Amino acid sequence: MSGASIKWPVRIDMSQDIGFDDGNPPLLAASFSLLDVMPLSPSDSRNDPNIGMMKSRPTTLAPFGEALAAFQSQPSGSLFRVVCSLPAKTNSVSPKQTPRPIRPACFVPSLIVLDSSFNPPTMAHMRMAKSALDSSAPPRRILLLLAVNNADKKAKPEPFEHRLAMMTVFAKDIQESRTGATRYDDVTVDVGLTTQPYFSSKAFAVATSGFYPYNFGQKLEMEQVYLAGFDTLIRIFNPKYYPPDADAHQNLTAMKAALDPFFSRSRLRITVRPSDEWGDLAEQHAYLDGLAKGELDKVGGRASWAAKVELVEGRKPDEEPVSSTKARSACASGDTEALSWLVSSSVRDWIIRENLHAESVDNVAGLLAGFRDSNLSSHGALQAQRLGAHLSMRSPEIGPLKHLFTSDLQRTRKTAEAIAASQPSPKLSIIELADLRERDFRSREGESYRKKAQPSPSLPPLNECSVAAQPESVEEMSTRARRFIERQLISLILDEVSASSSSCTVVVSHGIFLGVLFANLQARFKSQFSGEPLALANTGYVEIVFYKSQTVPRRPRHLLEVAASSSKHIIKLDVKLINCTSHLNGLKRTRGGIGSAQHDEKQRTLESFFGSNTKQRKTNSSDTTA
Ligand SMILES: Nc1ncnc2c1ncn2[C@@H]1O[C@H](COP(=O)(O)OP(=O)(O)OP(=O)(O)O)[C@@H](O)[C@H]1O
Numbered sequence: 001m002s003g004a005s006i007k008w009p010v011r012i013d014m015s016q017d018i019g020f021d022d023g024n025p026p027l028l029a030a031s032f033s034l035l036d037v038m039p040l041s042p043s044d045s046r047n048d049p050n051i052g053m054m055k056s057r058p059t060t061l062a063p064f065g066e067a068l069a070a071f072q073s074q075p076s077g078s079l080f081r082v083v084c085s086l087p088a089k090t091n092s093v094s095p096k097q098t099p100r101p102i103r104p105a106c107f108v109p110s111l112i113v114l115d116s117s118f119n120p121p122t123m124a125h126m127r128m129a130k131s132a133l134d135s136s137a138p139p140r141r142i143l144l145l146l147a148v149n150n151a152d153k154k155a156k157p158e159p160f161e162h163r164l165a166m167m168t169v170f171a172k173d174i175q176e177s178r179t180g181a182t183r184y185d186d187v188t189v190d191v192g193l194t195t196q197p198y199f200s201s202k203a204f205a206v207a208t209s210g211f212y213p214y215n216f217g218q219k220l221e222m223e224q225v226y227l228a229g230f231d232t233l234i235r236i237f238n239p240k241y242y243p244p245d246a247d248a249h250q251n252l253t254a255m256k257a258a259l260d261p262f263f264s265r266s267r268l269r270i271t272v273r274p275s276d277e278w279g280d281l282a283e284q285h286a287y288l289d290g291l292a293k294g295e296l297d298k299v300g301g302r303a304s305w306a307a308k309v310e311l312v313e314g315r316k317p318d319e320e321p322v323s324s325t326k327a328r329s330a331c332a333s334g335d336t337e338a339l340s341w342l343v344s345s346s347v348r349d350w351i352i353r354e355n356l357h358a359e360s361v362d363n364v365a366g367l368l369a370g371f372r373d374s375n376l377s378s379h380g381a382l383q384a385q386r387l388g389a390h391l392s393m394r395s396p397e398i399g400p401l402k403h404l405f406t407s408d409l410q411r412t413r414k415t416a417e418a419i420a421a422s423q424p425s426p427k428l429s430i431i432e433l434a435d436l437r438e439r440d441f442r443s444r445e446g447e448s449y450r451k452k453a454q455p456s457p458s459l460p461p462l463n464e465c466s467v468a469a470q471p472e473s474v475e476e477m478s479t480r481a482r483r484f485i486e487r488q489l490i491s492l493i494l495d496e497v498s499a500s501s502s503s504c505t506v507v508v509s510h511g512i513f514l515g516v517l518f519a520n521l522q523a524r525f526k527s528q529f530s531g532e533p534l535a536l537a538n539t540g541y542v543e544i545v546f547y548k549s550q551t552v553p554r555r556p557r558h559l560l561e562v563a564a565s566s567s568k569h570i571i572k573l574d575v576k577l578i579n580c581t582s583h584l585n586g587l588k589r590t591r592g593g594i595g596s597a598q599h600d601e602k603q604r605t606l607e608s609f610f611g612s613n614t615k616q617r618k619t620n621s622s623d624t625t626a
């Protein structure tokens, strides 16, 4: 909240339905929440008919959330931690084990470090990793490193546990890319977290963590080979990141103080990235030549550092540029074909499952379902109950639930009913709106989203909408979203503004549509939030709080006034939580296919027999809950 604004008494939760694969109903409330589904555990996948595609999915988001929480709650001394390691598999050893950090048994002369936001990991990151591994000698080890602080971006709520999960999936894809004819991979992949935004401090954190052994015999420290793109190289030599400190009165000293130790233990393997912004290939090579000739000395550089920087080839001239930004847009528009070439296969499967699908019967079958009215699975019904209890428990903090919107599809309706049932006042009425439905896949409804994308005239890309039979476009969804905002939310917010206490509104809708609604809310109100919700787990929610600017001289009198003139300047939104799934901790799918089957309302779960104390105990022990 900025100092110049006051808090609105209204919160909106956007939440996605439970139980669907492609079109979950999310929830939106005066703190907005988006709800989605949990990944399967390996034991669950034994019963899953689609086990092939599940094979590299992380077991559950909960351990990643816990690892993050543990890391972030460490005293300030903890700069770096390996969350898990995927060991190289020789043809003699292939134990199936839960990922955990595995310290190298002996000295690793060289560690490749891929530092990225992994939002999401892309095929460009894969190419950089493969190329570095190809040119390295055994024992091959690569660290996928996620910094929870960025050199340029202000800290904000991020779905880091999703990033960690994607990194783990991506780690498997890296290993599999090296399997080749030998049928075993030869690379160990570590997935790690750091608090450090700068390369100099990242390298220090890794070197001093004690995780990678020091060679005492030869007094050798492991070399770290950082993979980055050209755009990052020029930032590394930008003096703005090295402000003078108390002891150093000039930038010159500060950059050298940071980068001399960095280059003594590390080198940079830089992939060229020609673009209008960063120049063509010749210009990028000329920049490095310039460093070697001392041209960066005037800003604090050192010519000798050039020997530690290697420029390597990137995409071929005829290949489309790949970036995380592009992959995020493909996610937002549900363009699974584009995702297929932007990210590796397991990452794509993970994104599709997490982002577009909740736990419904169609979800489990892997079918595109936007307007299709698929029912919740049993697992989805449990997720809905968990969410209801969770929101009710949070009511002292977020205010009583006053308004509950849902799409009119049964997977969202049932999620909304579970939320209403957990509220102290069971009289809460649920408003069903067709405008809150998932993207209409039209002629592609019911199609398997898991099959390999085959561009063909009968399967147009999802982002095209030239004829009525083609999937609903983002513009069409935006029209629905804006209608909902103007007809329902604005008046609600205005009505609430004079109330003396906070209240909460929940909107239960679907993954793709919620992304569009979220974007329209950000555009409609003055949002400080620059990130975007990438992957919403089923029943994962986004919480948004609205504020009224203090600069507004008087309360707007009616909706038109707000819509037409001043609302952009008087209402701000603040994103409090992104994809909150803490209510799903410990919830496991019932084995034997029961969890994935259609939910039968007549059948009581063990949880309902034993009540909330049992639920808590089972949550703690990660037991099966139904
Ligand atoms: N297509 C690419 N070619 C060369 N380097 C790349 C490419 N994509 C990413 N990188 C490099 O990989 C590192 C980590 O990438 P990052 O997570 O910033 O991905 P990104 O695609 O640039 O992200 P975004 O699109 O969100 O800005 C950076 O050093 C970046 O320069």
Ligand SMILES: NC(=O)c1ccc[n+]([C@@H]2O[C@H](COP(=O)(O)O)[C@@H](O)[C@H]2O)c1
Pocket: 115, 116, 117, 147, 149, 150, 151, 152, 196, 197, 198, 199, 200, 232, 235, 236, 237, 238, 241
């Ligand atoms: N001087 C530096 O060491 C420096 C400068 C800019 C970015 N970075 C880091 O590079 C990585 C990639 O940055 P972006 O995700 O912003 O592209 C991040 O970890 C970021 O913190 C480091």
